[in-house]
Amino acid sequence: MIKRIAAFAGLPLLASLASFILLPIIATIGGPPVWNSLAVGQAVGAIAAIVIGLGWPLTGPAAVASESDAVTRRRLYATSFVTRSYVFVCAVPLMAGVLSLTGVREQFWVAFLMACAQAAAGLTPAWYCIATGHAGRIAKYDVIPRMVATLGVIPLLFATGGIFIYPLALLLLGLAGTLWFNKDHAQRADFHGLTPRTVIREIWKLRGGAGVTVAAGAYASTPVLVVQASISASGLAAFISAEKLYRIGQLATAALGNSLQGWVNEFGSDHKERRRFSLLALSVLGAAGWLMLSVLGPWVSTTIFGAAYAADFWTCFWFGLSFLLVCVTTSTGAHWLVPAKQMRVVFSSTITGALVGLPSMVILAHLMGGPGGALGLVVGEVAVTVIQLRAIVRLLRGPSAQDRTEGIPS
Numbered sequence: 001m002i003k004r005i006a007a008f009a010g011l012p013l014l015a016s017l018a019s020f021i022l023l024p025i026i027a028t029i030g031g032p033p034v035w036n037s038l039a040v041g042q043a044v045g046a047i048a049a050i051v052i053g054l055g056w057p058l059t060g061p062a063a064v065a066s067e068s069d070a071v072t073r074r075r076l077y078a079t080s081f082v083t084r085s086y087v088f089v090c091a092v093p094l095m096a097g098v099l100s101l102t103g104v105r106e107q108f109w110v111a112f113l114m115a116c117a118q119a120a121a122g123l124t125p126a127w128y129c130i131a132t133g134h135a136g137r138i139a140k141y142d143v144i145p146r147m148v149a150t151l152g153v154i155p156l157l158f159a160t161g162g163i164f165i166y167p168l169a170l171l172l173l174g175l176a177g178t179l180w181f182n183k184d185h186a187q188r189a190d191f192h193g194l195t196p197r198t199v200i201r202e203i204w205k206l207r208g209g210a211g212v213t214v215a216a217g218a219y220a221s222t223p224v225l226v227v228q229a230s231i232s233a234s235g236l237a238a239f240i241s242a243e244k245l246y247r248i249g250q251l252a253t254a255a256l257g258n259s260l261q262g263w264v265n266e267f268g269s270d271h272k273e274r275r276r277f278s279l280l281a282l283s284v285l286g287a288a289g290w291l292m293l294s295v296l297g298p299w300v301s302t303t304i305f306g307a308a309y310a311a312d313f314w315t316c317f318w319f320g321l322s323f324l325l326v327c328v329t330t331s332t333g334a335h336w337l338v339p340a341k342q343m344r345v346v347f348s349s350t351i352t353g354a355l356v357g358l359p360s361m362v363i364l365a366h367l368m369g370g371p372g373g374a375l376g377l378v379v380g381e382v383a384v385t386v387i388q389l390r391a392i393v394r395l396l397r398g399p400s401a402q403d404r405t406e407g408i409p410s
Contacts, residue, residue, distance in 0.1 A: 030163045039240045041111030043224045045118025048091045050217030052122030055209025056080045064131035078190035113167035125181045145177035215350040227373035230365035239370035241301040242311035246319040257330040279331040286327030293320035318374035325381035332388040345391040353384035
């Protein structure tokens, strides 16, 4: 288990370290306008990536884990890739339209390329590698291409000052890694029969899992877009610095959650005890992240990004609390409620969080600036957490609690 966590957690964190090195360079070369435009493009692309994923990262691992036949597994991956590719093609012009309305016209191409690079993350085979337990493939086909794109452009940025080189390299190498995986681990026969009509039907079948991930991810990716309309450019730059630290921490949450997702659902294991362990482990990670972001966030942002981009204590504090709540719901949602066939609860909780959180971010950002925007995010995450925890308590107290908390799709 330790080796599994180290593999799935270490690789994404290694990639995040590479991007972390690049952030101060972008801040120095590009200045606040480019810094803000990249962040807006990244937020739009992150929402698109979640839509493009069609819920496969949530529902796919359980579907693959329940199949012992290699051909069926590859067919599931082929279906996921083709369906996601259709949505990616449709998302590109939509992202361009959204960005044209966000006030980044002077840096439109930088923001657009960043959005496309971020959206392309929805096509990666990472979820399939998680389902099959191959962390090394995530490194080879996802992490290493992104690290090469991130670190390789540093000399070009200093030589040319063209910030657009970074998102362009990230987009091209990210797509190359995915196609490389397809060449090595999929066969042409796996894609037979995936006609446009078939693909549309498959996309429709995925509406449940896609709805949950889109509702949760879109809300989680909107703080920068929402706060942008409510505070000054300098205040937005400081807010973005805290949000960058929060996003880097989320990589640890995703890594730990992914490493435990297959483990808690393994056939023949004590699922109930393993889910309790996942909730404890992710809660401890969340508490540690809250403490670190609150105490070290302002100093780290000043040291790395510069005084002009420094995040204040309260913005970091509220982002830290949101980090803790997201860690908790990573376990309660993916490890408890989804295997127990409680997808409706997960969906309703995320919708409620968005309906409560988005107005809170708008109102509190207008009243309090950056800290208010971060506090509004917390309000929404509290709603999600309360609803999911109440559902788990009902499951544990119900007459067939043991069966439902052990339920694995067969």
